[in-house]
Amino acid sequence: MNLISNHLPTAELQALDTAHHMHPFTDGAELAATGPRVITRAKGVMLTDSEGIDYLDAMAGLWCVNIGYGRDELAQVAARQMSQLPYYNTFFQTTHMPAIGLAARLAELAPGDLNHVFFAGSGSEANDTNIRLVRHYWAAKGKPEKKVIISRRNGYHGSTVGAASLGGMAPMHAQGGLPIADIVHIDQPYWWGEGGEEDPDAFGLARARQLEQMIAQLGEDRIAAFIAEPVQGAGGVIIPPQTYWPEIQRICDAHEILLIADEVICGFGRTGKWFGSNTFDIRPDIMTIAKGLSSGYQPIGGSICSDEVANTIRDGGDFNHGYTYSGHPVAAAVALENLRILEEENIIGHVRDVAAPYMAQQWSTLADHPLVGEATIVGLMGSIALTPDSQSRARFSADAGTVGLRCRERCFANNLVMRHVGDRMIIAPPLIITPAEIDLLIERALRALDETYTGLKADGLLKAA
Ligand SMILES: *Cc1c(COP(=O)(O)O)cnc(C)c1O
Numbered sequence: 001m002n003l004i005s006n007h008l009p010t011a012e013l014q015a016l017d018t019a020h021h022m023h024p025f026t027d028g029a030e031l032a033a034t035g036p037r038v039i040t041r042a043k044g045v046m047l048t049d050s051e052g053i054d055y056l057d058a059m060a061g062l063w064c065v066n067i068g069y070g071r072d073e074l075a076q077v078a079a080r081q082m083s084q085l086p087y088y089n090t091f092f093q094t095t096h097m098p099a100i101g102l103a104a105r106l107a108e109l110a111p112g113d114l115n116h117v118f119f120a121g122s123g124s125e126a127n128d129t130n131i132r133l134v135r136h137y138w139a140a141k142g143k144p145e146k147k148v149i150i151s152r153r154n155g156y157h158g159s160t161v162g163a164a165s166l167g168g169m170a171p172m173h174a175q176g177g178l179p180i181a182d183i184v185h186i187d188q189p190y191w192w193g194e195g196g197e198e199d200p201d202a203f204g205l206a207r208a209r210q211l212e213q214m215i216a217q218l219g220e221d222r223i224a225a226f227i228a229e230p231v232q233g234a235g236g237v238i239i240p241p242q243t244y245w246p247e248i249q250r251i252c253d254a255h256e257i258l259l260i261a262d263e264v265i266c267g268f269g270r271t272g273k274w275f276g277s278n279t280f281d282i283r284p285d286i287m288t289i290a291k292g293l294s295s296g297y298q299p300i301g302g303s304i305c306s307d308e309v310a311n312t313i314r315d316g317g318d319f320n321h322g323y324t325y326s327g328h329p330v331a332a333a334v335a336l337e338n339l340r341i342l343e344e345e346n347i348i349g350h351v352r353d354v355a356a357p358y359m360a361q362q363w364s365t366l367a368d369h370p371l372v373g374e375a376t377i378v379g380l381m382g383s384i385a386l387t388p389d390s391q392s393r394a395r396f397s398a399d400a401g402t403v404g405l406r407c408r409e410r411c412f413a414n415n416l417v418m419r420h421v422g423d424r425m426i427i428a429p430p431l432i433i434t435p436a437e438i439d440l441l442i443e444r445a446l447r448a449l450d451e452t453y454t455g456l457k458a459d460g461l462l463k464a465a
Pocket of ligand 1: 233290
């Protein structure tokens with residue numbers, strides 16, 4: 001397929017794609033009707049498509065290109081590693097330099113005594129590992145009946161059978177007989193959408209206490225773990241009320257269950273610190289990592305485990321689990337180079353001191369737009385809620401997502417990539433974004449919002465449910 005080059009006309013590329021390529025999370029018939037955008041190159045925060053049109057990528061791909069596009073150092077490292085040792089496994093009592101180096105570096109970066117890494121090829125695989133890991137952990141401690149994992153509705157933990165079961169996405173559960181056994185869900189801490197008349201702090205406490213209620217209902221002797229994202233990403237960038245995480249931590253401390261922080265999005269600087277667990281003062285027993293670990297330049301994920309968890313697994317005999325590409329040398333070498341750049345260029349300091357404060361200031365101005373109910377942000381992950389009436393936090397009468405999709409289309413038309421989750425618009429730009437690029441992002445977002453508003457009005461869709 002080397003014949004396929006950027007020099008083919010876009011229409012031909014689209015026809016080939018439509019004929020042969022099945023897309024993730026996509027309505028295939030709809031895509032075939034419109035034809036996909038063909039992205040051909042990228043640099044910094046900017047994408048270019050096959051028609052030569054530039055877009056500001058306010059999603060960093062899928063929340064992953066933390067250091068920005070076009071860093072040749074990573075390509076050089078990958079090429080060097082491929083020449084020296086393109087592949088070897090980490091089964092059968094073997095290892096290699098990239099896996100050793102990356103595991104040791106992650107142990108330094110991760111908070112507390114999270115000192116041990118089990119590698120996977122993605123966030124989904126890492127969460128599948130976590131299911132096996134926590135159940136095996138309790139079995140090794142003589143408590144095999146502790147195998148239920150508590151998770152949250154509208155959480156996202158990946159798309160394999162296990163990870164999608166952990167997640168609380170109703171449309172995913174509706175296909176393919178999910179969730180698997182012994183995974184249960186509590187409600188999310190989404191105040192704007194579900195808080196009603198309660199004040200946010202009381203609501204945050206109430207949602208956290210559902211965890212304690214679930215533990216009481218099922219019996220502590222049956223619960224293995226609770227898993228959650230510090231900030232829900234794919235659920236719509238839901239930043240929990242400030243009361244939520246301290247109460248979750250208290251409950252996990254008070255009961256004999258493991259806490260898994262899914263840091264796939266929040267990790268590696270997204271919230272202005274290395275991990276969301278640092279920002280929200282969470283003390284997890286296991287952290288899921290992927291995405292920003294390699295800035296998306298190579299597929300890699302992992303589970304970082306505490307001394308206690310890792311020692312129990314170590315002493316529990318064979319752990320009958322692993323992937324051909326666990327600790328893949330090229331992916332691990334590229335991840336290490338990514339971590340070097342994040343640290344040596346003080347990119348997280350840039351988020352904390354420059355980009356996040358400026359973005360927060362500019363992002364909050366969007367709340368003045370007549371279509372916007374709230375504008376929230378932590379670090380460089382933010383969202384706005386679209387609403388026909390910001391005072392009452394009303395939903396649109398049109399199906400959820402109708403307005404969000406229209407807004408996303410207006411974003412593309414204004415050279416901006418923002419994603420919609422229902423009728424929330426979300427951003428998570430590369431962490432290297434500059435104040436001037438933030439100005440451009442906001443300017444384009446405002447134009448997209450104006451055009452969405454005009455279109456809704458013209459089509460009679462500015463109605464509350
Ligand atoms: C993306 C994501 C995953 C899944 O990662 P993949 O690499 O797509 O398998 C898991 N957890 C969270 C929080 C994510 O955002």
